[in-house]
Amino acid sequence: xxxxxxxxxxxxxxxxxxxxxxxxxxxxxxxxxxxxxxxxxxxxxxxxxxxxxxxxxxxxxxxxxxxxxxxxxxxxxxxxxxxxxxxxxxxxxxxxxxxxxxxxxxxxxxxxxxxxxxxxxxxxxxxxxxxxxxxxxxxxxxxxxxxxxxxxxxxxxxxxxxxxxxxxxxxxxxxxxxxxxxxxxxxxxxxxxxxxxxxxxxxxxxxxxxxxxxxxxxxxxxxxxxxxxxxxxxxxxxxxxxxxxxxxxxxxxxxxxxxxxxxxxxxxxxxxxxxxxxxxxxxxxxxxxxxxxxxxxxxxxxxxxxxxxxxxxxxxxxxxxxxxxxxxxxxxxxxxxxxxxxxxxxxxxxxxxxxxxxxxxxxxxxxxxxxxxxxxxxxxxxxxxxxxxxxxxxxxxxxxxxxxxxxxxxxxxxxxxxxxxxxxxxxxxxxxxxxxxxxxxxxxxxxxxxxxxxxxxxxxxxxxxxxxxxxxxxxxxxxxxxxxxxxxxx
Ligand SMILES: Cc1cc2nc3c(=O)[nH]c(=O)nc-3n(C[C@H](O)[C@H](O)[C@H](O)COP(=O)(O)OP(=O)(O)OC[C@H]3O[C@@H](n4cnc5c(N)ncnc54)[C@H](O)[C@@H]3O)c2cc1C
Ligand code: SF4
Numbered sequence: 001x002x003x004x005x006x007x008x009x010x011x012x013x014x015x016x017x018x019x020x021x022x023x024x025x026x027x028x029x030x031x032x033x034x035x036x037x038x039x040x041x042x043x044x045x046x047x048x049x050x051x052x053x054x055x056x057x058x059x060x061x062x063x064x065x066x067x068x069x070x071x072x073x074x075x076x077x078x079x080x081x082x083x084x085x086x087x088x089x090x091x092x093x094x095x096x097x098x099x100x101x102x103x104x105x106x107x108x109x110x111x112x113x114x115x116x117x118x119x120x121x122x123x124x125x126x127x128x129x130x131x132x133x134x135x136x137x138x139x140x141x142x143x144x145x146x147x148x149x150x151x152x153x154x155x156x157x158x159x160x161x162x163x164x165x166x167x168x169x170x171x172x173x174x175x176x177x178x179x180x181x182x183x184x185x186x187x188x189x190x191x192x193x194x195x196x197x198x199x200x201x202x203x204x205x206x207x208x209x210x211x212x213x214x215x216x217x218x219x220x221x222x223x224x225x226x227x228x229x230x231x232x233x234x235x236x237x238x239x240x241x242x243x244x245x246x247x248x249x250x251x252x253x254x255x256x257x258x259x260x261x262x263x264x265x266x267x268x269x270x271x272x273x274x275x276x277x278x279x280x281x282x283x284x285x286x287x288x289x290x291x292x293x294x295x296x297x298x299x300x301x302x303x304x305x306x307x308x309x310x311x312x313x314x315x316x317x318x319x320x321x322x323x324x325x326x327x328x329x330x331x332x333x334x335x336x337x338x339x340x341x342x343x344x345x346x347x348x349x350x351x352x353x354x355x356x357x358x359x360x361x362x363x364x365x366x367x368x369x370x371x372x373x374x375x376x377x378x379x380x381x382x383x384x385x386x387x388x389x390x391x392x393x394x395x396x397x398x399x400x401x402x403x404x405x406x407x408x409x410x411x412x413x414x415x416x417x418x419x420x421x422x423x424x425x426x427x428x429x430x431x432x433x434x435x436x437x438x439x440x441x442x443x444x445x446x447x448x449x450x451x452x453x454x455x456x457x458x459x460x461x462x463x464x465x466x467x468x469x470x471x472x473x474x475x476x477x478x479x480x481x482x483x484x485x486x487x488x489x490x
Contacts, residue, residue: 268369279391
């Protein structure tokens with residue numbers, strides 16, 4: 001019998017696995033997705049048919065459903081770190097305003113540094129020599145914006161090929177599977193089960209029981225499994241829920257009836273899209289946007305950042321459904337036909353994409369809610385707003401380069417799409433928040449924790465993984481008694 005069951009293996013789950021095993025505890029890890037550690041399998045991941053085995057989309061049928069908000073997250077051993085771009089930015093001090101539990105930027109710096117060391121975080125060598133970096137810097141200068149700063153990345157020996165999404169097939173990305181989970185495995189106290197979905201957690205006779213489904217009958221979209229043989233229970237003293245911003249609140253809701261009572265009014269609401277937006281355009285420069293790591297630089301605008309985006313040719317047309325203001329027919333955007341094709345003829349050179357991340361316009365507490373229908377997570381259909389001023393900055397940078405901003409799906413249809421959701425099980429000091437901020441324990445349920453992006457009270461105004469990881473390290477210090485809830489390392 002394991003001492004601890006951890007559900008999910010992203011940033012929160014992997015850090016919990018390392019810390020518990022290194023403290024002498026036996027851990028059973030359950031992960032919905034597949035194990036991608038084999039180098040041979042990594043090669044296959046570049047084939048687009050593997051995308052639905054590596055990503056979770058909410059709603060799953062978004063091309064047909066035409067929702068106003070779309071969330072995409074990673075899935076597999078290592079969670080989002082498998083598919084992410086490896087960008088680790090510390091949140092600015094202003095992002096922590098109103099955070100519970102005594103969290104401040106200064107207090108979290110110690111934990112940021114710890115994560116940076118383990119993931120060998122450093123800027124890509126030679127980042128400034130790429131054309132994309134140079135054009136990005138030129139546009140910033142033309143608009144009088146602060147000069148871009150190289151992004152710290154979790155990569156070692158990276159060749160800058162830009163194929164990080166879905167997985168680095170060269171093994172140069174320092175994913176959580178390659179680092180924290182490898183450390184946990186080295187203790188001999190970690191057991192991993194992949195392709196299993198935790199169905200619910202119950203408490204009986206002072207222990208926790210975890211029931212789970214196998215995903216074996218599915219070939220993709222494992223997160224939609226909600227029936228079939230139910231396995232378990234696995235029994236342990238402690239359970240860590242670490243399924244991410246969408247699945248963790250869903251699992252906690254499914255489990256509520258079998259646990260000691262806690263206030264569920266804040267479970268599943270307050271999901272924040274981290275102000276995630278992309279603005280593209282065709283500029284009068286040879287950008288070579290398809291060379292170099294995914295986002296190599298950022299411009300610090302306080303409440304938000306602008307980042308240069310790697311762009312493969314399908315990006316703007318398929319994913320963003322880009323359109324041009326002057327290419328319309330009967331008042332409708334034309335995203336097909338010869339004129340559209342000709343416009344994009346040399347976009348391999350001229351495409352310039354800018355990513356935005358920050359404090360979303362409609363407030364810091366988020367507006368996406370998550371319900372649990374028949375075992376599957378479902379999102380409310382309300383788009384979050386861009387950080388005020390951010391789209392204008394991006395469009396101005398494009399026009400400063402003699403370019404034309406494309407009309408994105410946000411502009412045309414009000415659709416917001418995020419790969420950076422946080423919240424859903426927001427930690428709090430008040431009893432109306434199920435997860436208490438000091439140690440991320442579910443109130444009334446000793447030894448049951450939520451440790452992942454779902455506990456963040458709001459957007460960290462930056463790519464969120466670094467803050468998720470730092471908060472997880474902090475929680476583990478308190479859980480393992482390294483620090484009292486009120487004492488912080490200096
Ligand atoms: C394409 C892409 C690029 C990104 N790039 C960056 C970046 O450069 N920098 C950055 O900071 N962030 C980036 N992100 C966001 C980042 O991946 C997430 O913020 C981060 O992974 C969230 O960590 P987490 O621990 O909350 O959960 P996750 O990393 O999402 O991990 C949760 C895991 O739990 C599993 N799971 C869920 N439910 C269950 C269940 N019921 N049973 C068993 N297992 C379950 C999931 O399969 C998943 O593997 C990117 C995301 C995407 C999709
Ligand atoms: S840029 Fe290429 S080598 Fe570097 S991490 Fe991404 S996929 Fe790997």
